[in-house]
Amino acid sequence: MVRKPAWLLHILAVMTLLALFLPDSQVLAAPVALLTVKSSSGAAYESRLAVDASRLVKSIHAARARRTEQNLKGSETGNAPVFDTYLKLSSSGAGSEEIYLLNRRGDLYEEATHQLLPLDAKTGAYLKEQAGRLRTMHYGAIHPWPHASTLLPKMTKFTITDLETGLSFQAQHRAGRQHADVQPLTKADTAVMKQIYNGVWSWERRAVLVQAGDGQRLAASMAGMPHGGDGIPGNDFSGHFCLHFLGSTTHGSAQVDLEHQLMVRKAGGALDDYFGRAGAEEVAAAYVAAIHLRDSQLLKLSFGSLRHPQLEETMRWMHGLAAIRPSKNQPVQSGSINGNGLLALDFPIQVELTRKERKPEHTTLMFRLRRLSPIDSWHIESVDKRS
Ligand SMILES: [Zn+2]
Numbered sequence: 001m002v003r004k005p006a007w008l009l010h011i012l013a014v015m016t017l018l019a020l021f022l023p024d025s026q027v028l029a030a031p032v033a034l035l036t037v038k039s040s041s042g043a044a045y046e047s048r049l050a051v052d053a054s055r056l057v058k059s060i061h062a063a064r065a066r067r068t069e070q071n072l073k074g075s076e077t078g079n080a081p082v083f084d085t086y087l088k089l090s091s092s093g094a095g096s097e098e099i100y101l102l103n104r105r106g107d108l109y110e111e112a113t114h115q116l117l118p119l120d121a122k123t124g125a126y127l128k129e130q131a132g133r134l135r136t137m138h139y140g141a142i143h144p145w146p147h148a149s150t151l152l153p154k155m156t157k158f159t160i161t162d163l164e165t166g167l168s169f170q171a172q173h174r175a176g177r178q179h180a181d182v183q184p185l186t187k188a189d190t191a192v193m194k195q196i197y198n199g200v201w202s203w204e205r206r207a208v209l210v211q212a213g214d215g216q217r218l219a220a221s222m223a224g225m226p227h228g229g230d231g232i233p234g235n236d237f238s239g240h241f242c243l244h245f246l247g248s249t250t251h252g253s254a255q256v257d258l259e260h261q262l263m264v265r266k267a268g269g270a271l272d273d274y275f276g277r278a279g280a281e282e283v284a285a286a287y288v289a290a291i292h293l294r295d296s297q298l299l300k301l302s303f304g305s306l307r308h309p310q311l312e313e314t315m316r317w318m319h320g321l322a323a324i325r326p327s328k329n330q331p332v333q334s335g336s337i338n339g340n341g342l343l344a345l346d347f348p349i350q351v352e353l354t355r356k357e358r359k360p361e362h363t364t365l366m367f368r369l370r371r372l373s374p375i376d377s378w379h380i381e382s383v384d385k386r387s
Helices: 006-028 053-070 121-138 145-151 187-196 258-267 271-277 280-293 296-303 311-319 335-340
Strands: 032-037 047-051 081-091 096-103 108-110 115-117 157-162 168-175 180-184 202-211 217-224 241-244 321-326 344-355 361-370 379-386
Touching: 032 053, 032 121, 047 053, 047 121, 053 081, 053 115, 053 121, 081 121, 081 271, 081 296, 096 121, 145 217, 157 217, 168 187, 180 187, 187 217, 202 241, 202 258, 217 258, 241 258, 258 271, 258 280, 258 296, 271 280, 271 296, 280 296, 280 311, 280 321, 280 344, 280 361, 280 379, 296 311, 296 379, 311 321
Parallel strands: none
Antiparallel strands: 032 047, 032 081, 081 096, 096 108, 108 115, 157 168, 157 202, 168 180, 180 241, 202 217, 217 241, 321 344, 344 361, 361 379
16 A cells, blocks of 8 residues: 655645635635825825725625616716725735725716716715825815914924825925925935936926924925025035915015915815816916926816816827926906806917927917806816917
């Protein structure tokens, strides 16, 4: 009789046990549901929160059944997702993973099919509440400049965190009246700031979080260009950079800078709210700012939909541009045209547009904006370059 060696018996025993228990453990592996907030789909900096998976799985199944019955399609406006909050459902046993975006009501939006899954009211409210908690943790508090300046008096040192990359550095408030003029503390801090700007100083505005002394994190916007007075020698940064808060104005013109203000709202998680209330011209101006800043999130919000026919084309176009700004000499549009109950508006914006390695050119963008009703928000229906 041939005896099987002991090690072979062990292996056989383990394989038998695996065969017996693996299917069961697959069934028993509980699904995991994670909410994620990040300021753009490519952002490295994100916040996560585990939520009640079994409740969501049940509610999603019921919503799918209802949708099939009614052949319900996710409509665009009003149901459009907020573009920074995701729900990921995964089951390690089954090896499956589903990713949804949330909309303002707490319903789920399936990106692959562009369909809406309206959850039952209680589960929707639960998800909305959890998402609200997570957004508060992720974003900064928006304070108007007069108040922000009291939280960060001159000579205060604080940490600045870039909302997209999650990189942080130390800086000091040195001067400034309508915004903070700030300097990186050390050479190492300057190096991190330059890394945030991909190694090239620029006036590009970026959404940042500022850690105030009282434990609050404030929403702000920085520009990455050293200029003017330098109070910290030896930090590899010749001059200061500007840090804007809500309502801050620029040095010379005492004007509120739209791109800074949009980035402050981005840092505060309030872009969705801004677009919800914005007039037609503000949405169009935000579109121009989105292209200048190459900010996909802003662009999606100005179109109000992930399946707008011009979205992909505009994404490609903006990466070939060096700059786009509203022309200085154009007549300022009156804001009053928003209040008269119109549902569609056409108007031009003259822009100075610079393609990479080319000279600036002046051109006119023709905008058509629409809203479903006078209480709905405006979004861009089409933009065409007038030649
Ligand atoms: Zn400044």
